[in-house]
Amino acid sequence: MATTLPPPPPPLETREASSTVRTLLRLWPYVRPVRARLLTAAVIAILASCIGLVIPLVLKWMVDGPIADRDPAGVWLGALYLLLLGLAEALLFGLRRWLVARPLAGVEAGMRAGLYRRLQRLPVAFHDRWPSGQLLSRGTTDLMLVRMFLAFPLTFLLVNGVTILVGVIIMLIQDWALGLVVLIPAVPVVVTCLIFEKRYSRASRLGQDQVGDLTTVVEESVLGIRVIKGFGRHRSQARVFRKLSEDLRGTELRKARLLGAIMSVIVTLPELAIGTTLVLGTMRVADGDLSAGTLVAFLSTALALRWPVDSIGFLLAMSQEAATATERYFEVMDTEEEEPGPHGARTPAASAGDDGLRFHDVTFRYPDAPSGSPPVLDRVDLHIRPGESMALVGATGSGKTTLTALVPRLHEATSGRITLDGTDITALSREELRCRVSVAFEEPTLFSAAVGENVLMGAGAAAGKDELERALGVAQADFVHALPQGTDTQVGEQGLSLSGGQRQRLALARAVVGQPDFLVLDDPLSALDVHTEAAVEAALRRVLADTTALIVAHRPSTVLLADRVALLSGGRITAVGTHHELLRTNAEYAHLMAGDPVGQKEEQR
DSSP: OOOOOOOSOOOGGGSOOOOHHHHHGGGHHHHGGGHHHHHHHHHHHHHHHHHHHHHHHHHHHHIIIIITTTOHHHHHHHHHHHHHHHHHHHHHHHHHHHHHHHHHHHHHHHHHHHHHHHHHHSOHHHHHHSOHHHHHHHHTHHHHHHHHHHHTHHHHHHHHHHHHHHHHHHHHHHOHHHHHHHHTTHHHHHHHHHHHHHHHHHHHHHHHHHHHHHHHHHHHHHHTHHHHHHTTOHHHHHHHHHHHHHHHHHHHHHHHHHHHHHHHHHHHHHHHHHHHHHHHHHHHHHTTSSOHHHHHHHHHHHHHTHHHHHTHHHHHHHHHHHHHHHHHHHHHHTSOOOOOOOTTOOOOOOOTTOOSEEEEEEEEOOTTSOTTOOOSEEEEEEEEOTTOEEEEEEOTTSSHHHHHHHTTTSSOOSEEEEEETTEEGGGSOHHHHHHHEEEEOSSOOOOSSBHHHHHHTTSOTTOOHHHHHHHHHHTTOGGGGGSTTGGGOBOOGGGTTSOHHHHHHHHHHHHHTTOOSEEEEESTTTTSOHHHHHHHHHHHHHHHTTSEEEEEOSSHHHHTTSSEEEEEETTEEEEEEOHHHHHHHOHHHHHHHTTSHHHHHHHHO
């Protein structure tokens, strides 16, 4: 059954902004296991902030009491109270930090592990469409922003809100008239915050997408450094990098301007209000309407609220960064995984003539293909008998690689079905299917691991040294024993420390090491020299004698490994026969084989 994939995220201009709160609430399943510690940390932080608001009340007592009465002992006692309150506040904030550090690191690690698992389970078509840098930035930078939000803004938006509320109540109790003066900036500050939130959200999303694009360019430049140097394209690549860097710089400057604008409003208006209360309060103290201690306490409380108020700007900015990071994270997590298929599915007995590997009226169209475009594969019917090797031949772009990718369900057939020994492959779990079918791709991919580890990836957990040596022998990869640590030698990223032929032989060894029932080889010998190719073919014939195989071939020497040949043309199988038969009876096949000495000899026969 075909899989429908959502496209990569649309351009920022066409995407509707989602609620910040609604987006951040999606983090709850990850936060729930540590909610007790986070809640405790929030309560401790609120308590610490409220202790800070007690300090102005102590100052009021000291000014109206010991200082006014010229009581040195009372002043020293008040100083002791202030010291103890300050120490208590510092210790409580330190305890809050300790409470959240470990669990939130675990939350980040869990989210990153979940993202990695999801990426492994997403269809190949998803990875074909998404730039790798965008995925990398979601698993690194975005999750760091989420952790920072959970550690700081999440708590302090609540803590500072409670602190401001308690502080305003204290000021109104001390003197309601001065309290109302201090509250005047509240309306313009709230309006400014609402405008800021909307604009900063768009800039934040744009910046994080640009980080992903920049990461993609850096990764491609590193992996393609040989091409860049070989063609002298370092200047053009540098221009691309500079352009993306300048775009990102412009976005970051825009964010800085937005943050600077809101900070100027949030800082300036309350400061003007405090200055006004200072003037009015001083006049009232001079007139005897207000005690000096009350004015000191009022102003001290107002100054204590400067940090909670001033922090609103960057707390909102960090929250928006986290919201867009969360949105980007769930764009991947919300993508539908490959259906695992039934577990432990029973394999029905194959009916006569319906065993081996068979394509039944298979049609395939890529999920993102334009509506009405012709399918890549159109009603393909092909039967590979048990133990038979079938070569698949066709012009470039005819769909050979796509056809082979349908067997291990790297892509899903749009219609029709594929059977292994009479069983529809969709009736098997993917794990079972991929244990029975082994694949060697045209582009051999190796991982930054030991040679032996790379090869044994194609076998079960029980495979060991004997299976490894057998596979290396089949692939004529004995060169590994001359490496510094033999099969324990670490290959570089993408295996680029090895030659193309060496990588291809290790990929072939990986395909045969598990002795699969079905073998799918996509032009497995294209990078080998003539002598090595002959040796590999001789060893591979012994493997193919006991395996049902489908081999994509471009050269007659590879075609001759197979018992029969299928010609793929226009998305359909147009001819099936032996190499000799097709050379005599099919002009298109003869043309494809033309120019190769082996093909010319066969034509002459």
